[in-house]
Amino acid sequence: MSRALKLELREIDVSYGASQILFGVSIEIEKGATMALLGRNGAGKTTTFRAIAGLVAPSAGQILLNAKAINGLSPYRIARAGIGYVPEDRQVFPEHSVEDNLRIAKKPGAHRQVYWNLQRIYEVFPTLYSIRQRAAGRLSGGEQQMLVIARALMGNPELILLDEPSEGLAPIMVQQIARLLLRLREMGVTIVLAEQNLHFCQTVATHVTIIDKGQIVLRDKAENLERDAEITRRYLAV
Amino acid sequence: MNLPALLDCVSSSSCVVTQVSTGLIIGMLLFLVASGLTLIFGVLGVINFTHGSFYMLGAYFSLTAYRVTGSYFDAVIAGALGVAVFGVVFERLFISPVYNSNVLMQLLVCYAFILILDDVVKIVWGTDFQTMGMPATFALPPIHLFGGFVPPFYVFLTGLTVAAAFSLSVLVNKTRFGKLVRAAAVNRQMLSCLGVNTSLLYAAVFGLGSLLAGAAGALAAPVRSMSPEMGFSILIESFIVTVIGGMGSIIGAFFAAVLVGIIRAFGSIGYPLFTDGLMFAFMALVLLVKPTGLFGRKLA
Ligand SMILES: Nc1ncnc2c1ncn2[C@@H]1O[C@H](COP(=O)(O)OP(=O)(O)O)[C@@H](O)[C@H]1O
Numbered sequence: 001m002s003r004a005l006k007l008e009l010r011e012i013d014v015s016y017g018a019s020q021i022l023f024g025v026s027i028e029i030e031k032g033a034t035m036a037l038l039g040r041n042g043a044g045k046t047t048t049f050r051a052i053a054g055l056v057a058p059s060a061g062q063i064l065l066n067a068k069a070i071n072g073l074s075p076y077r078i079a080r081a082g083i084g085y086v087p088e089d090r091q092v093f094p095e096h097s098v099e100d101n102l103r104i105a106k107k108p109g110a111h112r113q114v115y116w117n118l119q120r121i122y123e124v125f126p127t128l129y130s131i132r133q134r135a136a137g138r139l140s141g142g143e144q145q146m147l148v149i150a151r152a153l154m155g156n157p158e159l160i161l162l163d164e165p166s167e168g169l170a171p172i173m174v175q176q177i178a179r180l181l182l183r184l185r186e187m188g189v190t191i192v193l194a195e196q197n198l199h200f201c202q203t204v205a206t207h208v209t210i211i212d213k214g215q216i217v218l219r220d221k222a223e224n225l226e227r228d229a230e231i232t233r234r235y236l237a238v
Numbered sequence: 239m240n241l242p243a244l245l246d247c248v249s250s251s252s253c254v255v256t257q258v259s260t261g262l263i264i265g266m267l268l269f270l271v272a273s274g275l276t277l278i279f280g281v282l283g284v285i286n287f288t289h290g291s292f293y294m295l296g297a298y299f300s301l302t303a304y305r306v307t308g309s310y311f312d313a314v315i316a317g318a319l320g321v322a323v324f325g326v327v328f329e330r331l332f333i334s335p336v337y338n339s340n341v342l343m344q345l346l347v348c349y350a351f352i353l354i355l356d357d358v359v360k361i362v363w364g365t366d367f368q369t370m371g372m373p374a375t376f377a378l379p380p381i382h383l384f385g386g387f388v389p390p391f392y393v394f395l396t397g398l399t400v401a402a403a404f405s406l407s408v409l410v411n412k413t414r415f416g417k418l419v420r421a422a423a424v425n426r427q428m429l430s431c432l433g434v435n436t437s438l439l440y441a442a443v444f445g446l447g448s449l450l451a452g453a454a455g456a457l458a459a460p461v462r463s464m465s466p467e468m469g470f471s472i473l474i475e476s477f478i479v480t481v482i483g484g485m486g487s488i489i490g491a492f493f494a495a496v497l498v499g500i501i502r503a504f505g506s507i508g509y510p511l512f513t514d515g516l517m518f519a520f521m522a523l524v525l526l527v528k529p530t531g532l533f534g535r536k537l538a
Pocket residue numbers: 016019021039040041042043044045046047048
């Protein structure tokens with residue numbers, strides 16, 4: 001259904017005021033791949049995502065989507081170019097119902113394709129159907145996480161950014177999200193995942209990139225993570 | 239204080255009808271201005287201090303349209319739409335750059351335009367008081383109601399405003415536009431990450447608020463005399479209404495506007511020299527009992 005997008009970050013610098021957070025970050029994500037961006041707390045994962053989503057402008061470097069530069073575009077243009085964003089702090093619209101949260105996000109994909117609608121979302125997330133009238137602010141953490149992933153899907157993205165989707169969730173929820181990500185990958189959606197949970201990454205990711213103190217320190221295929229055990233230990237708080 | 243006059247009035251049904259209907263149209267005009275103010279504040283987070291000037295522009299636009307076309311209907315359209323267009327341009331050029339600035343900066347920009355627009359009105363329409371007079375459509379004998387007499391225009395104004403209030407509440411609470419507007423009020427960034435052009439949405443909300451102020455000006459034109467300073471006093475009163483109703487609440491603005499209108503109408507008999515004071519006293523009372531206003535919610 002989706003045509004996947006290829007995303008490329010070239011030598012991105014990002015600063016908040018006087019403090020520089022990202023230093024020449026380069027990442028390449030092939031169409032249809034699932035890439036895990038691993039790193040400790042404060043390493044710069046969220047900042048990288050915010051740069052891709054257009055919420056913070058890089059002071060240097062380029063972000064390319066299918067070879068077209070998207071840095072400097074407003075967030076809504078980036079979203080319409082096919083990038084869905086699931087922020088780490090969820091950011092549901094707390095007073096809107098679950099269904100209204102989903103409706104707000106409804107849009108065709110970058111190629112006008114419409115796969116996701118309320119019905120399909122509810123098939124995949126039966127829990128959301130049963131609580132569709134409830135105010136999103138009153139959901140549990142796991143339910144909110146489901147909702148924001150579903151909300152991102154309502155925009156029919158071809159590439160989806162998920163910032164620590166497994167954080168703070170019960171193992172059963174984590175498994176459910178892992179299954180969903182595998183399904184999205186089968187559908188051809190490109191996935192970028194920020195994570196600290198190594199095990200979760202090994203289940204879902206095809207590629208891993210490790211970031212530390214705003215710099216990329218490792219790029220590899222997920223299957224080689226065992227071989228990189230030494231590096232992994234060094235850069236992830238295990 | 240003139241208590242006997244007030245008691246006299248309250249015991250005469252014709253006086254009560256006259257004062258209630260006078261209070262209602264004060265309230266309706268206040269609501270139209272205050273609802274735009276509260277909508278813009280609730281969604282965009284800026285206090286549009288030029289809102290009273292928009293009301294003034296609406297009155298003058300409608301005056302000119304009425305003189306040119308002779309149709310009060312055209313005059314209302316000209317006042318409402320003219321000010322809406324003006325508001326959108328104003329928002330894009332002067333307000334959108336200061337969304338993230340502090341309140342003083344926003345106040346400065348707005349205050350500059352209060353002065354500029356007053357001068358523009360003086361240049362275009364002159365410094366003298368101007369009146370539209372009652373349009374021919376409404377130059378009918380007063381309607382006999384509950385033992386008193388009510389001008390037909392008052393009924394029209396009240397009916398139209400109640401319809402506007404109802405439509406506005408449906409728009410904000412039931413439509414997709416309203417859902418987006420309320421989402422933008424909570425989290426603009428996230429909404430734009432979902433593909434919504436929030437700049438456009440902000441301009442639309444500002445335009446809608448301006449439209450309401452312009453419509454108020456046009457509806458006031460037959461019953462108020464116009465002068466270049468007319469924007470400022472309604473601004474203050476609209477603030478009071480907004481605060482009493484609860485910042486950001488449209489229903490709150492409606493009830494607060496009606497209450498303030500009624501207080502003004504009866505206050506002008508019982509306390510002719512203290513009607514403004516009564517309004518402030520009422521506001522203080524409401525805030526003592528409920529600091530967020532009648533329908534206001536606690537800010538997070
Ligand atoms: N708005 C901000 N202003 C200043 N510094 C920030 C801001 N947001 C994040 N940082 C800093 O940027 C660094 C990277 O943060 P972040 O990208 O959130 O890391 P991660 O998501 O990997 O935990 C941290 O040192 C954090 O303190």
